[in-house]
Amino acid sequence: MPDEIAAIRTAILEDAPADVIGALPLPATFRAAVVRADEQEMFAGIPSEEKDPRKSTHIDEVPLPELAPDEAYVAVMASAINFNTVWTSIFEPLPTFQFLKRLGKESVWGARHDLPYHVMGSDAAGVVLRVGSAVRNWKPGDKVTVHCNYVDDQDPSAHDDSMMASNQRIWGFESNFGGLAEISVVKANQLMPKPAHLTWEESACNALCNSTSYRMIVSKNGSHMTQGQTVLIWGATGGIGAYAVQYVLNGGGTPVGVVSSPERASLLQELGCEHVIDRRAEGYKFWKDDNTQDPSEWRRFGKQIRELTGKDPDIVFEHPGRSTMGASVFVAKRGGMIITCAATSGFNIEYDNRYLWMNLKTLKGCHFANDREAWEANRLISEARIHPTLSMVFDLVHTADAAYEVHHNLGEGKYGVLCLAPEEGLGVTDPRTREAHIDAITLFRRYA
Ligand code: NAP
Numbered sequence: 001m002p003d004e005i006a007a008i009r010t011a012i013l014e015d016a017p018a019d020v021i022g023a024l025p026l027p028a029t030f031r032a033a034v035v036r037a038d039e040q041e042m043f044a045g046i047p048s049e050e051k052d053p054r055k056s057t058h059i060d061e062v063p064l065p066e067l068a069p070d071e072a073y074v075a076v077m078a079s080a081i082n083f084n085t086v087w088t089s090i091f092e093p094l095p096t097f098q099f100l101k102r103l104g105k106e107s108v109w110g111a112r113h114d115l116p117y118h119v120m121g122s123d124a125a126g127v128v129l130r131v132g133s134a135v136r137n138w139k140p141g142d143k144v145t146v147h148c149n150y151v152d153d154q155d156p157s158a159h160d161d162s163m164m165a166s167n168q169r170i171w172g173f174e175s176n177f178g179g180l181a182e183i184s185v186v187k188a189n190q191l192m193p194k195p196a197h198l199t200w201e202e203s204a205c206n207a208l209c210n211s212t213s214y215r216m217i218v219s220k221n222g223s224h225m226t227q228g229q230t231v232l233i234w235g236a237t238g239g240i241g242a243y244a245v246q247y248v249l250n251g252g253g254t255p256v257g258v259v260s261s262p263e264r265a266s267l268l269q270e271l272g273c274e275h276v277i278d279r280r281a282e283g284y285k286f287w288k289d290d291n292t293q294d295p296s297e298w299r300r301f302g303k304q305i306r307e308l309t310g311k312d313p314d315i316v317f318e319h320p321g322r323s324t325m326g327a328s329v330f331v332a333k334r335g336g337m338i339i340t341c342a343a344t345s346g347f348n349i350e351y352d353n354r355y356l357w358m359n360l361k362t363l364k365g366c367h368f369a370n371d372r373e374a375w376e377a378n379r380l381i382s383e384a385r386i387h388p389t390l391s392m393v394f395d396l397v398h399t400a401d402a403a404y405e406v407h408h409n410l411g412e413g414k415y416g417v418l419c420l421a422p423e424e425g426l427g428v429t430d431p432r433t434r435e436a437h438i439d440a441i442t443l444f445r446r447y448a
Pocket of ligand 1: 082084212234235236237240241259260261264279319323341342343344366367369409
């Protein structure tokens with residue numbers, strides 16, 4: 001570890017004052033989890049399940065890029081694995097180097113991103129080391145989390161709902177210098193206050209999934225759930241699903257959570273979800289073969305939901321994609337909404353459109369969150385109204401092992417990654433709030 005990185009880590013662990021942190025020398029290089037451009041064809045012709053992040057992910061020493069006026073360097077204490085870490089590391093659906101090239105053409109500062117390596121990661125918690133000359137609201141020493149909405153604030157299309165911006169990107173996926181590193185480069189608008197009652201790794205695991213679920217469930221830009229509505233949630237103990245369950249419960253709705261094991265079913269019940277469907281135990285098979293769906297299985301699924309809740313779901317929280325979309329469109333109530341942000345099992349989806357139009361249902365696309373939504377979602381975490389779903393913690397050098405597990409659906413909730421934090425459990429500055437909510441904060445840890 002270079003001396004500068006060691007000094008940064010020591011200063012943060014000793015809670016050094018802002019002026020000391022701001023005066024620390026910056027390193028010329030730092031360690032980061034990267035994929036390499038010259039390896040982007042390494043999995044060509046291999047089925048998706050066999051593409052192994054452990055072969056493509058490297059922990060490399062990379063140069064510290066120059067800081068743009070609207071950016072900050074963040075010393076990353078912890079980061080997290082997202083499914084986009086998996087996509088990046090298996091070069092699907094596209095190698096991310098294409099995104100970096102496009103960003104590289106946009107501006108002089110954008111050109112820094114077009115490199116033969118891609119520093120991955122779309123979540124982080126840490127401490128601001130330096131800010132660019134145009135940054136007003138943040139200073140060295142600030143403890144922060146980072147959301148991944150990367151927008152150009154000089155683009156007029158970014159000023160109603162910034163997710164509608166024509167060049168909106170996801171930091172660490174469609175930009176370089178992401179969070180799975182010792183130092184990250186972020187735009188100042190991505191910074192949010194770190195929840196004081198959480199550790200570094202608990203703080204780092206929320207922003208991407210929590211904000212996505214907030215927009216999908218709570219925001220008027222998503223399904224805008226109201227009290228008493230029933231929401232079917234696929235993957236209800238997974239990265240986005242477990243936050244969705246919490247939002248439905250907080251908003252006075254009734255979640256129906258789908259999982260695939262008895263352990264996940266009891267975790268879900270402990271999370272407060274009364275209505276649980278174990279899709280594996282029930283043996284649902286929505287596809288007879290690769291090309292033919294089975295509507296009788298949709299009906300069986302819908303019947304089970306009705307038996308559990310007495311009605312059809314007002315909202316379906318959809319992300320598995322090809323394997324479930326036919327069933328999702330079928331089971332939503334007349335006039336209901338299927339809201340989707342992904343297609344993990346395949347993006348060429350099929351559903352019977354008669355059930356959509358004849359029953360006046362809405363199929364709505366949704367993607368991450370604008371700044372305001374991300375801040376609201378972070379506020380709810382900070383006020384301990386929504387809790388982190390951290391289940392496992394890895395060191396930066398084991399990033400690829402963590403991505404492998406997420407790729408193969410082996411764990412629950414979120415996987416944290418320690419970057420500069422030497423161990424788990426550090427960074428809490430509000431022990432009282434923590435103590436009051438400790439069972440909820442550590443629920444997913446206990447099931448890991
Ligand atoms: P995750 O932690 O891996 O959880 C996904 C869950 O989906 C799993 O726990 C699994 O639950 C369930 N699942 C997987 N395959 C399934 C299938 N074939 N049928 C039914 N259920 C299945 O992933 P995540 O972080 O929740 O992300 C889920 C998807 O959303 C990914 O594709 C990710 O890229 C995407 N995403 C998009 C955005 C956005 O802004 N657009 C943001 C976050 C995530 P069980 O096996 O227990 O049923």
